[in-house]
Structures are given as C-alpha cells and as structure tokens.
Amino acid sequence: MAQPIRVLVFGTTGVGKTSVCNTLAGLEPGDPGYMKTSNDAVGTTFESHHYKEFHYGGKDIVITDTAGLHEGSNDPTVNPKHAIAALIRLLIDSKDGYNLLIYVTENRITKLFANNYNMFHKVIGSEKIKIIIIVNKINTPFKEWVNANRKYYGDYKYTDIIATSFARIEPEDLKTERARAQEEINRQVRQECREAVLQSIVKHGQGSPIEIYKPHEFLKMAAKIINAFLVITVFAKDKLITVDQNLAKELEEKWGFTRDEVLKFINSGKLPPEKLKKK
Ligand SMILES: Nc1nc2c(ncn2[C@@H]2O[C@H](COP(=O)(O)OP(=O)(O)OP(=O)(O)O)[C@@H](O)[C@H]2O)c(=O)[nH]1
C-alpha cells in the first residue's frame, strides 16, 4: 500500500482549522471523528488530533489538526504548560514526518501571523516542507480574492494560496427556514472549497514525507520549539534555552512538569535503539 500524504494543519486560534479538517475528512456533525468547533474566544482545540485516513484522487490522506497558538498577553485562558506539552507531544507523534503544511489564517497579516508561520514553517518544518496558505472566512468569488490579495502574502514562501469559506450553522441552530436555506448555501460552498484544497494537497503532497527531526535530535528540536514559543508569548523576555541538556531542568523548574512527565516526553521522543543504529 502506498504511503499516505501526511498534512499538518496549523494557525492562530479561531481561524477555522478544525472546521477545515472536519470538512476535508468528509465528516458531518454526529459522525464518529467529527471534532468540536467553537464560537468562543477561548480556544477549542488544545491537543493535536490525527484524523482517520481518508481517500481522495486515488490517494490516502492523513490530516493532523493542532491547537491554535495565542499571543498570550494578559490572557488567562492560555496555559503555557499545556501549550508547550501539546507541542512536545505533537513532535513525539510526528516521527513519520509530513508531506505538506497547511497554514489556515483569516484575512490579516499580523505579528501573530508571522510568529505562527515562523513556529511551524521555519522551526518545526525547517523550511523543508511545502506550505499551502488557506485564507478562510472569505466571501466568494474566491479566485478574484486570491488574484487581488496574493501580493500581500509575498514574504511567505507558499506553494499555493487558496481563499475559502468553511462556515457551518450547527444542527442545533437550524431552527428557522432562513437558517436552513443559508446552511444549504454553506454546504455547497464547503464542498467547492473541499475540492479546491484536496486537489492542491494531491498535487503538491507527492513524494516521501519529510522528517521534522532525526531521532537523536529530539531534545534539540523540543528546545527550539520552546524557544520559538517564548518569542510568541509574553514570556519573550525570559532567557532562551541554549543547551539541550537544560531542557529537562527547564521543563521541571519553570513550567511545572513533574520528573515523570519530563522523562516520559524524553523517552517517548526516542526511537528504539536498533533504528538509531541504522542511521
Ligand atoms: N463566517 C465564517 N465562520 C467560520 C468559517 N470557518 C469556520 N468558522 C467558524 O469559526 C469558529 C471557529 O472555528 P474552529 O474551526 O473551531 O477554529 P479553530 O482554528 O480550530 O480554533 P482553535 O481550535 O481554538 O484554535 C466556529 O464558530 C466556526 O463555525 C468561515 O469560513 N466563515
């Protein structure tokens, strides 16, 4: 069986990452595996989630949704320990690598946009993994939007840029005829956007997945991610971690992880010794 195309979806909180993933995976509310989305300012997805493999265009596709990164300033809902733990667990879960990154954003390029792009494309992907930018929450016609706005994204090295709408009125809110009519329009638009994104994934996601770290570099990679996280959040002032060996101490003393949690991260980040030897 051919290798699936592995896709990592990232972006700031509330831009519609989970909505995109549910639709790409062909899942409707009530289906097993359909993930919750939210209207709240508070983030909904706190842990990376691998969707069940699905088929499109003769390919198997695996999508991984991630927790949206926040700015952090004065925001009590942001728990740095949870965010860092989720990123380290994502690393541990990413041994197979990725063929593509998808950056979901809304129509604004802010500092947070640049920080998030930096974290996933530069730090996690080491600029080796192709990136598709999805600009979500756009009103049709999408092609005209892309033609008019492509230039603003020129600093970001993307392979493709797609304007989309993945809006959905959830079943419990379909109380009026008007809401049902609107949701029928939404459904057709989502289908159109699903096709556009999946065609791009199949076109650009060919080849072997690209590893995001070598097994012996796990600690170095985790330290790089924590440093990039410090830059995104209010903790930017804190000193950066420079030595790999400091990582365990840092996690315990500063972020409040227990010794067991730290050991679990470090041990699960390593591949079995026989794989290490083969390198
Ligand atoms: N108007 C509009 N709303 C959308 C669109 N896509 C998603 N939404 C809504 O935006 C809200 C947030 O969507 P989510 O999919 O939960 O966003 P997320 O990026 O996964 O958020 P976190 O998990 O918190 O990082 C939900 O209410 C969605 O229904 C869109 O294209 N247009």
Ligand SMILES: [Mg+2]
């Ligand atoms: Mg989400």
